[in-house]
Amino acid sequence: xxxxxxLTSAGRLRHLLSIEGLSKPLLTEILDTAEQFAxxxxxxxxxxxxxxxxTVVNLFFxxxxxxxxxxxxxxxxxxxxxxxxxxxxxxxxxxxxxxxxLKTMEAMQVDMFVIRHEASGAAHFxxxxxxxxxxxxxxxxxxxxxxxxxxxxxxxxxxxxxxxSKLTVAIVGDILHSxxxxxxxxxxxxxxxxxxxxxxxxxxxxxxxxxxxxxxFNDLDSGLKGADVIMLLRLQKERMVGAFLPSTGEFHRDFxxxxxxxxxxxPEVLVMHPGPINRGVExxxxxxxxxxxxxxxxxxHGIAVRMAVMAMILGDTGATS
Amino acid sequence: MSATxxxxxxxxxxxxxxxxxxxxxxxxxxxxxxxxxxxDEVIDGIGHWLLPGIVxxxxxxxxxxxxxxxxxRSESNAAFASGITALCLPPDTRPVIDNxxxxxxxxxxxxxxxxxxxxxxxxxxxxxxxxxxxxxxALKSAGCVGVTxxxxxxxxxxxxxxxxxxxxxxxxxxxxxxxxxxxxxxGCAHEGAVATRLGLASIxxxxxxxxxxxxxxxxxxxxARVHFGRLSxxxxxxxxxxxxxxxxxITADVAAHQLFLTDAALEGFNALAHVxxxxxxxxxxxxxxxxxxxxxxxxICSDHQPHELDAKTNPLxxxxxxxxxxxxxxxxxxxxVHDGLLSPLALAERLVHGPVQVxxxxxxxxxxxxxxxxxxxxxxxxxxxxxxxxxxxxxNTPFIGEAFRGRATRVWRG
Numbered sequence: 001x002x003x004x005x006x007l008t009s010a011g012r013l014r015h016l017l018s019i020e021g022l023s024k025p026l027l028t029e030i031l032d033t034a035e036q037f038a039x040x041x042x043x044x045x046x047x048x049x050x051x052x053x054x055t056v057v058n059l060f061f062x063x064x065x066x067x068x069x070x071x072x073x074x075x076x077x078x079x080x081x082x083x084x085x086x087x088x089x090x091x092x093x094x095x096x097x098x099x100x101x102l103k104t105m106e107a108m109q110v111d112m113f114v115i116r117h118e119a120s121g122a123a124h125f126x127x128x129x130x131x132x133x134x135x136x137x138x139x140x141x142x143x144x145x146x147x148x149x150x151x152x153x154x155x156x157x158x159x160x161x162x163x164x165s166k167l168t169v170a171i172v173g174d175i176l177h178s179x180x181x182x183x184x185x186x187x188x189x190x191x192x193x194x195x196x197x198x199x200x201x202x203x204x205x206x207x208x209x210x211x212x213x214x215x216x217f218n219d220l221d222s223g224l225k226g227a228d229v230i231m232l233l234r235l236q237k238e239r240m241v242g243a244f245l246p247s248t249g250e251f252h253r254d255f256x257x258x259x260x261x262x263x264x265x266x267p268e269v270l271v272m273h274p275g276p277i278n279r280g281v282e283x284x285x286x287x288x289x290x291x292x293x294x295x296x297x298x299x300x301h302g303i304a305v306r307m308a309v310m311a312m313i314l315g316d317t318g319a320t321s
Numbered sequence: 322m323s324a325t326x327x328x329x330x331x332x333x334x335x336x337x338x339x340x341x342x343x344x345x346x347x348x349x350x351x352x353x354x355x356x357x358x359x360x361d362e363v364i365d366g367i368g369h370w371l372l373p374g375i376v377x378x379x380x381x382x383x384x385x386x387x388x389x390x391x392x393x394r395s396e397s398n399a400a401f402a403s404g405i406t407a408l409c410l411p412p413d414t415r416p417v418i419d420n421x422x423x424x425x426x427x428x429x430x431x432x433x434x435x436x437x438x439x440x441x442x443x444x445x446x447x448x449x450x451x452x453x454x455x456x457x458x459a460l461k462s463a464g465c466v467g468v469t470x471x472x473x474x475x476x477x478x479x480x481x482x483x484x485x486x487x488x489x490x491x492x493x494x495x496x497x498x499x500x501x502x503x504x505x506x507x508g509c510a511h512e513g514a515v516a517t518r519l520g521l522a523s524i525x526x527x528x529x530x531x532x533x534x535x536x537x538x539x540x541x542x543x544x545a546r547v548h549f550g551r552l553s554x555x556x557x558x559x560x561x562x563x564x565x566x567x568x569x570x571i572t573a574d575v576a577a578h579q580l581f582l583t584d585a586a587l588e589g590f591n592a593l594a595h596v597x598x599x600x601x602x603x604x605x606x607x608x609x610x611x612x613x614x615x616x617x618x619x620x621i622c623s624d625h626q627p628h629e630l631d632a633k634t635n636p637l638x639x640x641x642x643x644x645x646x647x648x649x650x651x652x653x654x655x656x657x658v659h660d661g662l663l664s665p666l667a668l669a670e671r672l673v674h675g676p677v678q679v680x681x682x683x684x685x686x687x688x689x690x691x692x693x694x695x696x697x698x699x700x701x702x703x704x705x706x707x708x709x710x711x712x713x714x715x716x717n718t719p720f721i722g723e724a725f726r727g728r729a730t731r732v733w734r735g
Contacts, residue, residue, distance in 0.1 A: 005589070097634065098639075099635075117636065119637070121638065122636040124589065125635065125636040144521075182520060209514075209517050212518060
């Protein structure tokens, strides 16, 4: 469904709602486009005129600092006018529905909405109801999808390990609540990763995840054995409520990436995390900024990848240079 | 004052257990000898089926309390036009049907509305809050045909046990929608690959099984009559079969949509398929269909829940669950016949006789002297469900746009 909604009849990006349904060539094209932005940024000036005269609204119904910032920077570097709106869930309960919010904004001649919302399917909902000339970019909907995060993760992996068919990737932690994990799984599968593993206690592994093409491990050491890339997920502290876990300490003991655990793995293993990290929970503090960690690279690449997606949707350019 | 003769019609009488072609006549709301007297209207029944009016075990009219979703007039008439001559209203109206004043009020609204006859289930607990028993004896005297706590949980097993004992001593059946609230955990989809991929909070099959096991244990203790409504899973069917095999006084129904749809209907975040209990896997659907075929599940209901457009205009997890379903109950039932799962007579049993037995109502048949509550069906009529043509205020159904074969063409209430 998402593929028919987010693609034009010619197979170009109309919205970006989910990684699911993207073809390998299209996904690769996004990464290639991002590559150009990443290169250009270092050599020539930072601004591109591609979205000059376009208006991008960051519509965040869920608190976010870094994701919203990178979307804002990406839009500004493409010369778009940017508006940031942080809407508390409570204000939409004052009688105005989500649809009212969208329609009100649309009336202001907005070209693209970057939307984050706590409900899975929110981006699809907006795309279904948006006017034909308005594009929706999903910046995270509930547990469902966070496609630009997956794209920047793939971008980062590709820079170090260009051949996905040789990769075994272990995604570790709270898979159940993670839209990042779901989008990464789709992306890795589309790009042909050799093996995708999810690792975590059974309380945090959702039923039927195997159908997404992953192998489940409930033990970290066996899950990391032979892995080329380790993708850690942020563990929300509130998971102690509701009996998912006894404590962050016990989670760290069993599923935290410690220097000692890392030392047992081959030196070329890559460590990734979507941020913000919980030091001493899913990752030991000094591992986060070690030479094997790509965490800061991920943040940097987030801008180029988001520029690529915005340019491809609004600029409708296959190649941007 | 009218007299009608239907000639050469296939008469499906679930009370007598007969399926025969012949004439049927009624005069002033009572079935009479077709060979005697003159008739105002003579209908050619060739190719048509005639069955007693359908009794829907669970249909919400939203009235009183939520008339933006539907009114007694709109919903009972939508039901009636679709062959349902009596429906059973659960007590989760506003105000809740937990005292005789509300029963009287609903009866008055229903009488003025016309359409299908409205039976009521009374609340099992005061305000459906799950803590204190409602005045079940008074509710029975006022005409309630059973009691239920609907989709809201009873506080604990002790309250449940006492409620069963109390209802049993009055001869009242307790209707239970088996769904453990803690396990359901505000989910909106069946726990499985679809919910996982879409990132939807899920409801495991165990939510149904755990609730059924608890109620079955309490039936073993008390001997009270329990009706499980809206079964959704293969494990639920197994538990029902085992309980019935032990001779426990337990019956069950299933909502018609559960016999056709699975969680795959949620793809693309289709809020019209958001329903509680959730649409489950293909294996669950198969088990439910087999149980309807064998008669283990003796009744099919609509679980009609009309909504205004806004209730479904949101990201799926934020939408209100429920399907507007009275207008597809018989058409979906006819699909079961076309699929070879049920004979026409067996369909009449699931839509009329099974529900009548659950509610403890007098049998509904086609014998001379019986009330002329009748539904004439053209089983071959091809039509398409389009929103504009719906009589219910709620157009919230995942079957919009689908082709159907067969529907009620005339309906009479005796």
